[in-house]
Amino acid sequence: MCGRFIITDTASDLAAMFDVEHEGVNLPEPSWNIKPTEQIPIVLESAKAGPVVRRLEAARWSLVPSFATELQASFPTFNARAETAAEKPTFKSSVVSRRALVPATGYYEWRTVGGMKTPYFIYSDDGLPLAFAGLYAWWRNPALADDDPARWVLSATILTQDAEGAVADLHDRMPVILAEEWWDQWLDPHTRGDQSLIDAAVAASREADESLRFHEVAPVRGNGPELIEPVGAPSSV
Template sequence: MCGRYVMARAVGDLVSMFDVEQTAETLPRSAWNIKPTSRVPVVLESAKGEDEAVRRLEPARWSLTPSYSKELKTKFATFNARSETAAEKATFRGSVKSKRAILPADYYYEWHTEGKTKTPYAIHSPNNELLAFAGLYTWWPDKSLPEDDPTYWTLTTTILTRAAVGDVSQLHDRTPVTLPPSFWDKWLDAGQEGDQSLVDAAVAAATPVTEALKFYQVAPLTGDGPELVEPVSS
């Protein structure tokens, strides 16, 4: 699973890496202890005419709320979506079809449990390259507000997870679907209708990235700052 992560890259770096064409006026600041329901930056594509799409960088609430939900807060956790079942679950299948996103990250955290002891670890790419989590999104309408209210729509998002492979499987049996750059365009393509086969292709493309991930122990996560990713002294 993925319940905490780090996003500390500059907006300009994300714009360049993902070929973003439109950027929201306000984006979340750098954060080293991102939790579910936090606002996070997401990359997505939306239609721009019949045969065109525009790639955007937007702030989203990390916990997906289906557009049909009466309340923003869901009755069950939706910050992760299992890749094996996302295309068939009512909460996620519409987003698999047409609302796919990438959540950029520098690290994510996982806890290894032994008995009653939980030890946090920071997980990263071998060269500290950006991690690109495959995600889904929705626009949730707050129907208690008039439709012309600027806060009527809330962008919400989730991270797809898969069975862990490689060294990170020592920590937990689930891990984010972390896409290689070669699959970014295919995942975001607003003109491609998504289904389980696309999700499966994303998982397959992510396997070498996941197998290469490294990790090290960190101190208990309290507060928010770059010190959270400093290794624990041996």
Template sequence: MAVGRVELARWSLTPSWSRELKIKFPTVNARSEGITDKATWRGPVKTHRALIPVTGYYEWQTDPTTKKKKTPFYIHSATDEVLAFAGLYSWWKDPAKAAEDPTLWTLTATILTSSAVDELLHIHDRNPVPLPRDWWDDWLDPDLVGDQHFVDAAIHAALPVAAQLDIIEVAPLPPNHDGADLILPVTTDLRFVPV
């Protein structure tokens, strides 16, 4: 069994070789297809794999006719179990800081995505990779050197989990809003009342 630890990380992976924390291309998600062909992901796939625990996630469905209106959906486990998305991490060292600076290192992370399972395809063409419990130890084990075949096997193992996720349409809420009402299903009389 792999020994792990829980850490807070900055969303959006920054490769260790980057000169700056914020890089020019998006790394909030990592496409699983051909992942080891890209320098950004190759190193983390080998031994810096993480599980990103979530209770659910949001996805926005774009109206196919107008291409403008977006409907939010909350996607989560039908049994309300915690999901574990396949993730990658990297420790980034700030070259502008002194060795004794406590903020010298920043932990950064991302999630893997794959082509959407049929059950989610009507909302978006990609979905995160929710690993089944029997994959957690292997995914975290740094002694198992990850390659494209390992990632492909993880994607395959995740398909049944992704196919069983519950999908709830939720109301769009104002920016910077946080609270339990973010996951309430849309009903005909749902109204947002600021507190």
């Protein structure tokens, strides 16, 4: 699973990195402890009435499908299992044409031994941001008036797969990580998504999985760069 992650790049850095043409408003600041339902930056492509435009937008991390009657779901939607997303009512419409990239500097995972959970920080060995395969949705809040700009909520989820490589020693699930050569195909709203597209993305992610590294960190509390320092590392102060 992926229940906490970090993004230390600014919106302008991400826009350059992902070749974004349009930056949305109220994009979140860098954070070392992002939790479900908080705002996250996502990359998506839209083509409502013209050419495809790649956009960087702020989204609620926990997908709210368009048919939902309220914002809060009765079950977690910050992750979607890659094996079943195309058939689940909550996610299947998004699989078809509303796919996103979720930039991340890295993410946390907890290894459980007996009753003890030990946190680890997982990141790419080249230090570059990861691009998680995501899905997004627009939800209209029925309690708000048509002229209320807050009536539309953009939300997103991160696809997960069976853990591969060394990180499988920490947890049995991990996010689907897409290499750059897969970004265009994943984002293209004209590509009709289905389970075969997800399966191909998961298969292609294995190369990125091999580049992951991790180290133990202290309990993940608060927010700041000290959260990702290895346990036992000398202080940077």
